[in-house]
Amino acid sequence: MARRFEYAQAEEIRDVFARHDVRYLFIGKSGAILLGYPDTTQDADLFIEKTPTNNAAASRALRELGFELTGDQVAEIERGKDFVQLKNGPFDLDLVFAPDGIEDFEQAWKRRVDVEGFPVCHPDDIIRSKEAAGRVKDREVLPRLKAFRDYWLERNR
Amino acid sequence: MATLVEDPRLDEWRAEFEAAGRRSLRTRFRYAFLHTYKPVLDDAEYRSFDTTADYREWCARHLPPWLGYGPAV
Numbered sequence: 001m002a003r004r005f006e007y008a009q010a011e012e013i014r015d016v017f018a019r020h021d022v023r024y025l026f027i028g029k030s031g032a033i034l035l036g037y038p039d040t041t042q043d044a045d046l047f048i049e050k051t052p053t054n055n056a057a058a059s060r061a062l063r064e065l066g067f068e069l070t071g072d073q074v075a076e077i078e079r080g081k082d083f084v085q086l087k088n089g090p091f092d093l094d095l096v097f098a099p100d101g102i103e104d105f106e107q108a109w110k111r112r113v114d115v116e117g118f119p120v121c122h123p124d125d126i127i128r129s130k131e132a133a134g135r136v137k138d139r140e141v142l143p144r145l146k147a148f149r150d151y152w153l154e155r156n157r
Numbered sequence: 158m159a160t161l162v163e164d165p166r167l168d169e170w171r172a173e174f175e176a177a178g179r180r181s182l183r184t185r186f187r188y189a190f191l192h193t194y195k196p197v198l199d200d201a202e203y204r205s206f207d208t209t210a211d212y213r214e215w216c217a218r219h220l221p222p223w224l225g226y227g228p229a230v
Binding site for chain 1: 162164166167170171173174176177178182183185186187188189190191192193195198199201202203204205206207208209211212213216222224225226227228229
């Protein structure tokens with residue numbers, strides 16, 4: 001089992017993905033936490049642009065980060081999946097290529113927020129994806145997350 | 158997107174947001190990321206799904222309901 005996700009590992013993602021020109025955004029609760037939302041979570045969720053070039057860059061970057069991907073797994077990621085769950089590396093990572101509630105990567109990219117060099121989905125997109133996913137754990141967190149969004153918008157006017 | 162949540166816990170939450178805002182990102186990370194074992198979910202090193210809907214369906218069918226990955230009724 002991987003250790004808990006640490007700040008230094010987020011920096012590694014940022015730096016390695018930048019070297020490989022991977023287009024991605026932090027999404028989900030890990031994205032909200034980067035924006036300042038106080039809560040707990042277990043892993044990082046990355047929204048990866050789903051294009052052949054970007055998929056290939058992401059698989060190269062993941063191997064450089066220490067994820068032990070087999071040839072078949074690399075081929076799957078490069079071919080394009082909507083969701084990949086990795087627990088075969090230095091930390092747990094969910095790769096989300098088609099998050100619920102967000103129509104395309106480019107629109108989310110235009111709305112992104114930069115937090116100390118980390119590209120993060122806008123809080124509205126994080127909320128949209130959780131609303132659309134409609135899981136029990138999402139519904140529980142949404143009122144507080146929406147209150148955070150309101151607070152964040154006030155602070156960032 | 159609509160804003161201005163009304164909730165009796167709003168003042169408490171806003172105090173928490175203010176407190177978090179005074180912490181560095183590095184400190185927020187230390188408080189935010191935990192690791193506990195999640196049955197079934199943590200029992201494979203790699204999973205992939207062609208569609209997000211496939212993933213949601215797999216979660217609903219295979220994960221214990223108390224993990225919260227199933228659909229809200």
